[in-house]
Amino acid sequence: MALPIPRRSRSTTPTSARRPLRWFARWAAAALVVTGITIFVLDNGPDTRGAAQSARARAGLIADSVLQGVLRPDDLRSPPKSPRRAALDRSFRRQVLRDGVLRATVRGPAGAITYAGAAHSGQNGPTVTTTVPLSVGSAHGTLTLDQDAAVLGGSGGPPLKPLLGIVAVLLAGLGLAMAPTLRRHRKRLRHHAAEMEQMQHQAFHDTLTGLPNRALFHDRVEQALRASRRDGSAVAVMLMDLDRFKEINDTFGHLAGDRLLCEVGEHIGHALRDSDSVARLGGDEFAVLADRVAGPVGAMALAERALQEVERTYAVCGVELDVDASIGIALFPHHGRDVEALLRCADIAMYQSKASGAPTLYALEHDHHSADRLALGTQLRRALSQGEIVVHYQPKADFGSGRISSVEALVRWQHSERGLLAPDQFIPLAEQTGLIRQLTTLVLDSALAQCRRWSDAGLDLSVAVNITGRDLLDQRFSETVKSLLHKWEVPPSHLELEITENTVLSDPIRARTVLLALSDFGVRLAIDDFGSGNSSLSYLKRLPINVLKIDKSFVLQMHIDDDDAVIVRSTIDLGHNLGLKVVAEGVNSIRAWNRLRQLGCDMAQGYYLSRPVPGPEIEVLLAAERASAAIEYAEAVAQEHEELTSELTSEPEPDPGLPLSS
Numbered sequence: 079m080a081l082p083i084p085r086r087s088r089s090t091t092p093t094s095a096r097r098p099l100r101w102f103a104r105w106a107a108a109a110l111v112v113t114g115i116t117i118f119v120l121d122n123g124p125d126t127r128g129a130a131q132s133a134r135a136r137a138g139l140i141a142d143s144v145l146q147g148v149l150r151p152d153d154l155r156s157p158p159k160s161p162r163r164a165a166l167d168r169s170f171r172r173q174v175l176r177d178g179v180l181r182a183t184v185r186g187p188a189g190a191i192t193y194a195g196a197a198h199s200g201q202n203g204p205t206v207t208t209t210v211p212l213s214v215g216s217a218h219g220t221l222t223l224d225q226d227a228a229v230l231g232g233s234g235g236p237p238l239k240p241l242l243g244i245v246a247v248l249l250a251g252l253g254l255a256m257a258p259t260l261r262r263h264r265k266r267l268r269h270h271a272a273e274m275e276q277m278q279h280q281a282f283h284d285t286l287t288g289l290p291n292r293a294l295f296h297d298r299v300e301q302a303l304r305a306s307r308r309d310g311s312a313v314a315v316m317l318m319d320l321d322r323f324k325e326i327n328d329t330f331g332h333l334a335g336d337r338l339l340c341e342v343g344e345h346i347g348h349a350l351r352d353s354d355s356v357a358r359l360g361g362d363e364f365a366v367l368a369d370r371v372a373g374p375v376g377a378m379a380l381a382e383r384a385l386q387e388v389e390r391t392y393a394v395c396g397v398e399l400d401v402d403a404s405i406g407i408a409l410f411p412h413h414g415r416d417v418e419a420l421l422r423c424a425d426i427a428m429y430q431s432k433a434s435g436a437p438t439l440y441a442l443e444h445d446h447h448s449a450d451r452l453a454l455g456t457q458l459r460r461a462l463s464q465g466e467i468v469v470h471y472q473p474k475a476d477f478g479s480g481r482i483s484s485v486e487a488l489v490r491w492q493h494s495e496r497g498l499l500a501p502d503q504f505i506p507l508a509e510q511t512g513l514i515r516q517l518t519t520l521v522l523d524s525a526l527a528q529c530r531r532w533s534d535a536g537l538d539l540s541v542a543v544n545i546t547g548r549d550l551l552d553q554r555f556s557e558t559v560k561s562l563l564h565k566w567e568v569p570p571s572h573l574e575l576e577i578t579e580n581t582v583l584s585d586p587i588r589a590r591t592v593l594l595a596l597s598d599f600g601v602r603l604a605i606d607d608f609g610s611g612n613s614s615l616s617y618l619k620r621l622p623i624n625v626l627k628i629d630k631s632f633v634l635q636m637h638i639d640d641d642d643a644v645i646v647r648s649t650i651d652l653g654h655n656l657g658l659k660v661v662a663e664g665v666n667s668i669r670a671w672n673r674l675r676q677l678g679c680d681m682a683q684g685y686y687l688s689r690p691v692p693g694p695e696i697e698v699l700l701a702a703e704r705a706s707a708a709i710e711y712a713e714a715v716a717q718e719h720e721e722l723t724s725e726l727t728s729e730p731e732p733d734p735g736l737p738l739s740s
Contacts, residue, residue, distance in 0.1 A: 129230035133206040141212045141221045151217035170195045178229030183222040284358040287343040295357035299417045302369040313410040314377035315420040316366040317428045321402040323362040349383040381437035404431040408440045469524040470690035474683045477675040484540040487525035488690045526566040528693040542574035547581040556595040570600030597622030626653040630664025
C-alpha cells in the first residue's frame, strides 16, 4: 500500500474518515433548506405581520444552516477576492437567492459589507427586509435579506408554526434514530485514523531511534532543493557514521549497540538548527540536511559542532567508551543537482574523513568514479598512443663529491586542455583501468632511451624508475625490463627500480620472486619512501635491496622536529648496517644538505639540487657542474703554483748558530 510522504501542513486524519460526516452535515442542511422553502411557499397569506415573521424565520434558517456550508470565517472579516467571490456568487444563486429572496447582504463585525448579491430577475412589488445575526466559526456578523412580500404572504396554505413543529419532530426523531449508528461510525473512524497515523509514522521513521528514515529524508532534501532553486541559497547534505561500531556490537551485543545509536541520534540533533533535519539511514549511518547554509565554511562549522556533540564518552553495559565518528559533506549546487548525487558525494567525502580524522568536504580528486574521471580514463588511453605522456628527471647528488651521479624519472601528462598533470592525478586512474602496465613500459622505454643518449654524449648517469604493485606482481615484468635494456644497450647496473614498502608486503612471495630475477640480471633495487609504510624489517632484509630512500616528510621536518631528526639518523644507521646506500628525498635547502652530510647520508635528492626537468636540461646542469669543477681545479692549480713559486724565490733565513762573516 503506497502512502503519501507526510508534510508539515497536512492533517494526519485520513480524508476517507471525514467524508461520511461531511455528507451527513450537507444532507441535514439541504433537508432544512428544502423544508424551510416549502413552509414559506405554503404560508403565503397576505398578512404583513405573518410575512415579517416568515421572513425572519427564513433568514434565521438560512443564516444558521445554509450559509454554514457556504461561508468561511474569513468571508466575514474582509471582502473575498476572485476566484472566491465567483464561488460565493454561484453558491448564493443556487441556495439563497431563490424562491422570493431578492438580495442578500453579509456584514462583518464592524458593520462593513463583505458580500452582497442579488437575484437576476427584477421585482418591483413590496419587499420585506430582515437582518439576523450570522456566525461562522469564530467570526460574527449579520445577514440581511430582501424578500418578496407576495411570496412570503402565501395563498392561505397551512399555518407555518404547525408545519415547523412537525418538521422539527421529524428531524429530531431522525437524529435520535441515527445517533447510535453515527457514534459507532465515529468510533471506527477514530480507530482507523489512529491506525493510519501509526502506519504513516512507521513508513517514514526509523523504528529504533524515531528519527526520519531514508524515504522521509529524501523528501525533505527534495523540498530544500526546490526552495534553494528559487532563492539561490546553498544546501548541505552530510553523512556520518561511527568508527569501530562493529566492535561495540560484537563485544557488548546488539542491544547495547541499539541504545548507543539512540543516544548518538539525540546528540546530533543538539548540534543542529531548528530548520535542519537528522535521519538514520541504516546501521550506524546518519544523514543531516542543513538548508540555507553559509557555503562551505558554514557547512564545515555545522559538521564540526555535530562531531563535538557525538564524540564523547558513553556508558555501554557499565563500561565507559569513547566514540569517534566520521562525517562527509556535499553542497548543492556545487557537488550535485539531486538527492542521489549529493548522497553519493557525501559518502565519498565521509570515507576521506575516516582517513583524515576531520570533517571533509567532497572533492573531485577523491571521486574515482565521477563522470570527469571516466572521461579522463578514456583520454589517458589516447594520451598513451599520441605521445602526451612525457618524462622529467630529477638529479641525485653524492654528499662526498657533491656531483650529480644519477637521476629519477618522473612521469607527467601533457594534457591538451588541462596542462601538465602530476602523477597523482592519473596514476590511480591507470591502475583502475588496467593501463598501468602500458604506462610503466612507456616510462621505462623513455628513460632508457634518454640514458642511451646521455651515454652517447659522454655522460655517465644511471636512471631510477618507479614501479607499482601491479608491475611488481606481474611475472612477465622482469622479461620486459630485460628486453628494454637490450633494446637500448644500457647496462643493467645503470637502471634502478624504486618500489614502496607496502607494495612489497602486499604479496611477499610473488614480489620476492620478481625482485630476485631483476637483481640476478644486475638491476639495482631501492625501497622508496622508507618510513611512511608498515615495514617488516625481518622480511626486507631478505630482499635483494641496494638502496634505502628516506621519506621526504621526515627530511623536511627534521630541523624543527626532534622526532623526525631521530628517525632520519636511525634510518641512515640502519641502511648502512644492512649494507645499503641511503638517499634522502626532500633536500630543499643548504641547511638540510649540511645536516645530512654530517649524519653520513650517501646521496641527496630535492629542490636544492633541481626540480624535475626534461632530459636536455639535465645536460645543461651537468655542463654547468663541469664548468664549475674546471674553475675550481684551475683555481686550485694556480694557488698551488703560487705557493711553490713563493717558496723558491724567498731568501733563506740566517742560521743563528753561525757568525755572519762566515
